[in-house]
Amino acid sequence: MFAPASLTALLFILLSQDVSGAPTASTAVVGRSMPIRRLNPLSRNLTLVAQRARNQRDLLAVKYSGQSLQQRGTGYNLIVNQETDTGYYGTIAIGTPPVSYDVILDTGSSDLWLTSSTCGASCGTSPTYDPAMSSTFQNLSTPFEIQYGSGAVAGYVAEETVQMAGFSVAKQGFGVVDALSSAFNTNPVSGIMGLAWSSLSSTQQTPFWQTLASDGSWDSALFGVQLTRYGNVSGAAQNEPGGVIDMGYTNSSLYTGSIEYHDLVGTPQYWEINMSELTVQGNSIDIAGISTAIIDTGTTDIAGPASAIASIYAQIPGSQAGTGQLEGYYTYPCSTTVNVQFNFGGNTWSMSPADFTHSQASTTECIGAFFISSIGQGGPSWVIGDAFLKNVYSVFKYSPASVGFAALSETAIAQNGVKAAVPSPTIGAVTAVTGTVSSGALSSRPLSILLCFWLASTSIAFLFW
The missing domain is CATH 2.40.70.10 (Acid Proteases)
Known part of the structure; x- marks a missing residue:
């Protein structure tokens, strides 16, 4: 059972944030929030932990070393150890009609990519994107490949309608991965959404967040992140509430x-x-x-x-x-x-x-x-x-380009370690649309996106617990 204080805090959060991304009564463009879901580690085997630690160490070098590597969407590295269930991830909706996919949200990379339905067994059991099922898919026929120390991903660049947290971008460039090393098999994650700047994009596409921040879709050109802590909680479930990403505003309750x-x-x-x-x-x-x-x-x-x-x-x-x-x-x-x-x-x-x-x-x-x-x-x-x-409320600001930190509120702190059901993504209408959207591209149901930064609690980009 929840302690009274924890239950009160959770109720306050639910009342103070729009987790569905559905339109509000106001006609003004407003910010939106997405709950974050956290994956807990399934194993504490020392050999496995050591292997993940090594991968984290090695993949960090690929992600940040040298100019030639900076131009690659090295955030893909985050997927290598995703099977360890030690990260935060979120959900986007893509295509027409929209289909939801779990993706890693990474401020250390800039590309959006999803595994393709043509990938075959190498892409594991995670849901895959099928271009034939969407009327807004456009193949740009531009190949891309990312090489890592433990494998590679390859495919082609395309455009699609992408929805997230109540916002939609038409003709969003992204990578469709049709070749994937086995090290990248990660259920239920189907890809990654980079939240860094376009200058890092290996697909040479503008990131989803940057389009919205630059064209006035958001009330404030920034996004905020709050992450929860379960690393010191015994008996935590595989999936736990992971916090929230606030797009277009900062949530003063947190x-x-x-x-x-x-x-x-x-x-x-x-x-x-x-x-x-x-x-x-x-x-x-x-x-x-x-x-x-x-x-x-x-x-x-x-x-x-x-x-x-x-x-x-x-x-x-x-x-x-x-x-x-x-x-x-x-x-x-x-x-x-x-x-x-x-x-x-x-x-x-x-x-x-x-x-x-x-x-x-x-x-x-x-x-x-x-x-x-x-x-x-x-x-x-x-x-x-x-x-x-996990110890601060972090803000990533478009202009002037900056990172902000603020002390967590009691409301935010009360979410740590609370064992509760995680929200499920739904697909539907958006509050702001960027670009041209084909007729029927958006349904009438609310869009609820789970955002989840992976890794909560202990591990690094390749999350290692």
């Missing part, structure tokens, strides 16, 4: 005080900002002055330079550097409460000790959420993922 914004570094590509200070157990960690950090919802943990990561664990007695598949990670006594604080040039933001634990290696030893980045030269100093983002 944060307190003001939002502290930080301008992006250089020309917008990733959501990259300066990080000025990091403390662990009250001690300052040498981060070589001001370092840059990418704010990445598609990364579970936090990656940083080897020297800084070593300094972090030096503050924790009993810590040891990992070897083999755990190379780049550290273990530490689970009995130790680790307090971490970040500063990006303004307020100091604390991270819950529960989020410092990536996973448990034994009854007494835990794997830390901070690990050594393998990005190398040309990449960011830090990649800040969900281990931190």
Whole structure:
């Protein structure tokens, strides 16, 4: 049974947010919210955890290293370990008539892609997109391919009508994947929606969010994200409420005080900002002055330079550097409460000790959420993922291009660990339409999209628990 306070908080959330995306009585263009669904890990086998940790480490290098890789939709990397059920994902509706698909929502990449019905057994058992079933499909006949350390995805670029959170974009460019390495098989996820900037797009298409932010479809040209925490909850179900993404506005019920914004570094590509200070157990960690950090919802943990990561664990007695598949990670006594604080040039933001634990290696030893980045030269100093983002309300702003943080409200905090049913996606009418939509493209039923950032609780972009 729910505790009275938790039930009250949940009722307040339901009353304060439009989870269906259905039109409201107002004629003005408004923002919309999508609930986030979280997948919980199904296994805590150490060998499997170590393998996922290794993949997370290796795939991070592919995602962020070098200019040649930056032009690839490396957010696809997030799919590699999706079968570990340790992420947040959401649902979009695509085509005419619209069909819903679960996708990873990733601020660290910029492409939308779905597996195709022609993909065959290599695409696993997740639902696949069938172009023949949609009257608004248009094949642009432009091939694309993404190569990763553990496999590849390939296909062609097309255009379709895409709906999400009560908004619709006609002729949205996306990738139709008809060849997929087995490492990418991930049920129930059918693809990924990148939420970074168009300059990173491997398909050379404008991301869904950027179209809406730039053409006035949103009241405010930004989107906000709140993620829930279940990593420290025993007996959590496979699917749990994961939080929310607010498109076109910030939800004041989920944060307190003001939002502290930080301008992006250089020309917008990733959501990259300066990080000025990091403390662990009250001690300052040498981060070589001001370092840059990418704010990445598609990364579970936090990656940083080897020297800084070593300094972090030096503050924790009993810590040891990992070897083999755990190379780049550290273990530490689970009995130790680790307090971490970040500063990006303004307020100091604390991270819950529960989020410092990536996973448990034994009854007494835990794997830390901070690990050594393998990005190398040309990449960011830090990649800040969900281990931190669960502790703040995050805002991604189109103009001026910036990332904002605000303290979570009691309403938001009360959602952590609450065992409740997750909403189901429905398909239907939208409140704002961009581009030309063919007659009959939209049905009359409300569009309810589940947005889910994968990885809640412990793991990184390839979510590893």
